[in-house]
Amino acid sequence: MAVGRHGTDAASWTSRDGLAWTESPLPPASGSAAPSEVIPEQAAALAGADVTSRSSGRAVFVAGGWTGASNASPSARFWFSSDGSRWTSARVASATSADARVVAMAASAAGFLAVGQTGPEGSPTGSAAWWSEDGEAWTRIASADLPPDTTPEAVAAAPGGGFVAVGSSVARDRAVVWLSMDGRHWRAASDQAAFHHYGLKVRMRGVAAGGPGLVAVGVSLFGTQFGTATVWTSADGAVWQLVPDVAAFDGAEMDGIVGTAGGLVAVGTWGAPDQYVPTVWLSPPR
Incomplete structure (x- = not known):
């Protein structure tokens, strides 16, 4: 499985053998732009874990990235999926996603970790991190810890x-x-x-x-x-x-x-x- 961007839209790809790939779109943030406005979205990170021991009772894949122009303040984005082909956009509070982009993710038996950067792409200003137990609800880690x-x-x-x-x-x-x-x-x-x-x-x-x-x-x-x-x-x-x-x-x-x-x-x-x-x-x- 891989994630990235197709044009201005976030996308994912799945493959059984690494040779033949199938593309699936990642849903945009609801209400994020006016009909005449194009705001690019980028998926940049991917992680997966078996979370059957937790409330969801199923395997979960998570993806992270951001929305916003490369020279502007970004807004962190998260998606989750049970099979890698059908994705749901995670709803996060504005304070959780403000001025940050997700660049990497990892999973453990306890949940999912995302790390990222603040500031415009190419000129980052600092660090950010988030935690989720189920891939659906995300909490931003206090900046004092980073x-x-x-x-x-x-x-x-x-x-x-x-x-x-x-x-x-x-x-x-x-x-x-x-x-x-x-x-x-x-x-x-x-x-x-x-x-x-x-x-x-x-x-x-x-x-x-x-x-x-x-x-x-x-x-x-x-x-x-x-x-x-x-x-x-x-x-x-x-x-x-x-x-x-x-x-x-x-x-x-x-x-x-x-x-x-x-x-x-x-x-x-x-x-x-x-x-x-x-x-x-x-x-x-x-």
């Missing part, structure tokens, strides 16, 4: 329980990691040498369980355009080490990572600034 000058880009369930979110400072001059045992209360991992890149730009953009415990991926920049794919590992989410550079990292940017039974798979691009070639990296289990 560092104000940081922007999360990915989140994953931690192998020892709880969640880990990764991202960077608003200035993108250091990587940042947040930890939570329940999805509601957060603390930032201590700043450390592995989070910096000689005073230049660095971003953590994906995280997954794997390796010694957790593996994060991203990019370290020389100047504003010349990137090197960067990988970090951690046993507990609190202390991180940089993986030594290899030739396959040069000129590349890693955007996401997932753990599988056959090892880790990371995706991103290679060839900036002249071209951005979709690229996949594999790390077999050891």
Whole structure:
């Protein structure tokens, strides 16, 4: 299953084999625009969990994103589905969605976590997070629990329980990691040498369980355009080490990572600034 945007509308896609895909629209926010006004919607995050132990008594998929122009203040959006093809728009209070976009989601036995950013797309101003027990009702986590000058880009369930979110400072001059045992209360991992890149730009953009415990991926920049794919590992989410550079990292940017039974798979691009070639990296289990 995948989510994204088709034109100016949020959309989802489902596939049984990864080769043939079927598109399904995600319903727009009710009453969000006048008939003559087009407000783009973007679905950017997806998570699923078996919630049969809770009141809904069924499996649930959730998607998150935002509505609003890229240069304007966004409004967070949530959808839920039992099969991935028919979606319902979650109703959230304006204070829950105001000036925020959902960029990543994760699920645990207790519920769903969404993390995101405030401010215009491309120029984020801070962080945001939400929690839901059933995917239908969402609560925004108090901003005091999240560092104000940081922007999360990915989140994953931690192998020892709880969640880990990764991202960077608003200035993108250091990587940042947040930890939570329940999805509601957060603390930032201590700043450390592995989070910096000689005073230049660095971003953590994906995280997954794997390796010694957790593996994060991203990019370290020389100047504003010349990137090197960067990988970090951690046993507990609190202390991180940089993986030594290899030739396959040069000129590349890693955007996401997932753990599988056959090892880790990371995706991103290679060839900036002249071209951005979709690229996949594999790390077999050891």
